[in-house]
Amino acid sequence: MSLNTEFIYNTFFLVLKGVPVTMKIVGVVLLISLFFGFLFAVVRTNSNGIFSKILGVYVSFARGTPVMVQIYLIYTALPTVLAPYFKEKGIAFDVYSIKGMTYAYFIFSFGMIPVMSEMFRGALSSIDKGQLEAAKAIGLSVIQGYRRIILPQALVKTLPVLCTNITGLVKLSSLAFAVSVFEIMGIAKTEGAKYTCYVEAYLIIAVLYVALNLGIEVIFKLVEKRIKIYA
Amino acid sequence: MLKLEDVHKAFGKNQILKGVDIEVNKGDVIVILGPSGSGKTTLLRSINFLEKADKGKLTLDDREMDMHHSSRKDISYVRKNTAFVFQNYCLFNNKTVLQNVTEGLIVARKVPKKEAVETAISALKKVGLEDKLDMYPAQLSGGMQQRVGIARAIAVNPKVILFDEPTSALDPELVGEVLSIIKRLAKEGTTMIVVTHEMSFAEDVANKVIFMSDGVVVEQGSPKEIFYKPKEERTKQFLKRILPVSDYVI
Numbered sequence: 001m002s003l004n005t006e007f008i009y010n011t012f013f014l015v016l017k018g019v020p021v022t023m024k025i026v027g028v029v030l031l032i033s034l035f036f037g038f039l040f041a042v043v044r045t046n047s048n049g050i051f052s053k054i055l056g057v058y059v060s061f062a063r064g065t066p067v068m069v070q071i072y073l074i075y076t077a078l079p080t081v082l083a084p085y086f087k088e089k090g091i092a093f094d095v096y097s098i099k100g101m102t103y104a105y106f107i108f109s110f111g112m113i114p115v116m117s118e119m120f121r122g123a124l125s126s127i128d129k130g131q132l133e134a135a136k137a138i139g140l141s142v143i144q145g146y147r148r149i150i151l152p153q154a155l156v157k158t159l160p161v162l163c164t165n166i167t168g169l170v171k172l173s174s175l176a177f178a179v180s181v182f183e184i185m186g187i188a189k190t191e192g193a194k195y196t197c198y199v200e201a202y203l204i205i206a207v208l209y210v211a212l213n214l215g216i217e218v219i220f221k222l223v224e225k226r227i228k229i230y231a
Numbered sequence: 232m233l234k235l236e237d238v239h240k241a242f243g244k245n246q247i248l249k250g251v252d253i254e255v256n257k258g259d260v261i262v263i264l265g266p267s268g269s270g271k272t273t274l275l276r277s278i279n280f281l282e283k284a285d286k287g288k289l290t291l292d293d294r295e296m297d298m299h300h301s302s303r304k305d306i307s308y309v310r311k312n313t314a315f316v317f318q319n320y321c322l323f324n325n326k327t328v329l330q331n332v333t334e335g336l337i338v339a340r341k342v343p344k345k346e347a348v349e350t351a352i353s354a355l356k357k358v359g360l361e362d363k364l365d366m367y368p369a370q371l372s373g374g375m376q377q378r379v380g381i382a383r384a385i386a387v388n389p390k391v392i393l394f395d396e397p398t399s400a401l402d403p404e405l406v407g408e409v410l411s412i413i414k415r416l417a418k419e420g421t422t423m424i425v426v427t428h429e430m431s432f433a434e435d436v437a438n439k440v441i442f443m444s445d446g447v448v449v450e451q452g453s454p455k456e457i458f459y460k461p462k463e464e465r466t467k468q469f470l471k472r473i474l475p476v477s478d479y480v481i
Contacts, residue, residue, distance in 0.1 A: 130321035133281050137315035138383065139307065139339030148338065152325045 007197045012204050014191060018184035019208070025104050025173045025183060030166065032109040037116025044117070045124050059114040071107050071178050100180040107179070108172055112165070119161045123154040156227055163220035167213040174209070184208060232257050232422070233278075233391055238287035238298060240273055247273045248284070249446035253424075255391060260417040261424045262433040264457075265443035266469060271426040272318075274443070275393050278424075279315050280306045291390070311339065314384035318396040320376040322368040328355065328379050329364040332386045340387065354386035355379070358412050374405030381412055385421070392416075394425040430473065434458060442466045 040059075044052050062070075079095040086093050127150050135145030177186035184205050192201030233255040240248040247270045255261060263271045276282040278289065280301065287298035291312060296305040322331050332351035336342040342350070355361045358378035368376055377397060384392050397413065398406040410432050417423060417436040427433065433440055433454055440457040442450045442465075450463045461467050 130317060130319060134317060134321035137279055137310060138335030139311045144338060149323050
């Protein structure tokens with residue numbers, strides 16, 4: 001089998017244009033999932049109330065369904081449910097005008113929040129409870145204890161897992177083509193189809209994804225080295 | 232100065248404290264003895280509100296508070312006027328030796344940084360660790376960590392220091408260095424309550440020994456009274472089990 005080198009050369013530069021789109025998805029989803037993941041982890045670590053239980057159900061659901069199912073469910077079901085509802089209520093909002101990118105943010109965040117939440121929960125529960133007790137005993141408030149003593153230690157512990165999760169998110173973002181977003185995977189798929197050079201197209205992006213994730217790993221190694229003065 | 236009245240505490244169905252009264256005067260060195268499960272540690276922790284008692288009254292100076300329905304202000308007042316030394320040190324792992332000691336001064340008591348550092352260094356000098364300021368807890372031996380724990384306690388100039396089995400987690404050869412520091416503090420007039428199994432320490436430095444068993448104070452008195460002339464059967468049995476018999480007349 002021979003590879004179409006001209007196609008590889010041309011498509012490589014086309015696919016590179018998808019990198020910023022991929023990075024944008026990763027960046028936005030990361031911010032959303034870190035924020036809510038942390039919030040949910042703190043709630044679930046410290047309380048056992050009804051809200052905590054609801055979060056537990058959500059985590060189980062989001063972790064227990066394939067991402068592809070989540071994508072198709074939300075992408076197809078949401079407009080068909082919402083459109084008649086909005087019409088009935090007289091809300092002038094065209095559900096079909098929601099961009100693919102917005103769906104991507106929403107769906108991937110939906111899936112990543114539980115992952116991040118479990119990461120934080122694991123790290124928080126690995127900190128000896130004596131640390132917070134000692135903070136209280138010297139007169140710190142619970143919030144001060146968390147901010148100054150617990151969190152810095154927990155965050156260092158999350159770093160290796162966070163690295164795995166971010167590389168996972170980069171790979172996950174390749175499913176955005178399913179909601180018509182032209183990121184790395186989307187471009188490669190269309191180009192491959194256009195010239196029937198599927199193998200070449202997928203080879204290019206395989207290398208590209210590895211390169212992106214290697215970059216992330218290197219950054220994390222450096223950060224870990226800098227931060228890990230204690231422990 | 233510090234008074235506890237009728238303290239009750241249960242964990243689930245397990246009643247740990249069944250009405251304990253204790254009075255501490257300025258300069259007192261009180262040692263609490265008792266078999267494990269007798270409630271010594273729970274009592275000490277509930278003074279500092281690390282455990283919330285089910286019932287009881289705590290008086291510190293002239294401030295009287297309900298130990299079950301305590302306000303945030305009450306808790307903060309008690310914690311800022313007492314200090315706690317933990318069995319497993321509980322130093323802040325992400326802070327250096329110096330930061331461990333200054334934390335309570337700067338953050339909780341709003342002492343200016345420069346003054347806090349001076350206070351902390353003089354506290355660390357007292358425990359002989361002024362040359363380890365920039366080390367992290369993980370780089371120190373257990374004995375050194377506990378000495379930092381003591382420096383952290385004395386730096387805030389508390390009215391009373393609560394020691395919860397300060398030497399129980401230490402290797403035998405490190406117990407001495409920690410005990411000698413606590414002894415010195417006691418001789419300098421620091422008010423303290425010590426939960427410990429170190430009998431010779433109790434005999435040397437305590438002015439009052441409290442024997443607890445099954446959640447109540449069974450007997451209290453001077454070390455001489457408790458060790459040589461115990462009145463209660465339970466005290467006698469406890470001492471018989473843990474003391475080298477020939478040394479004491481029981």
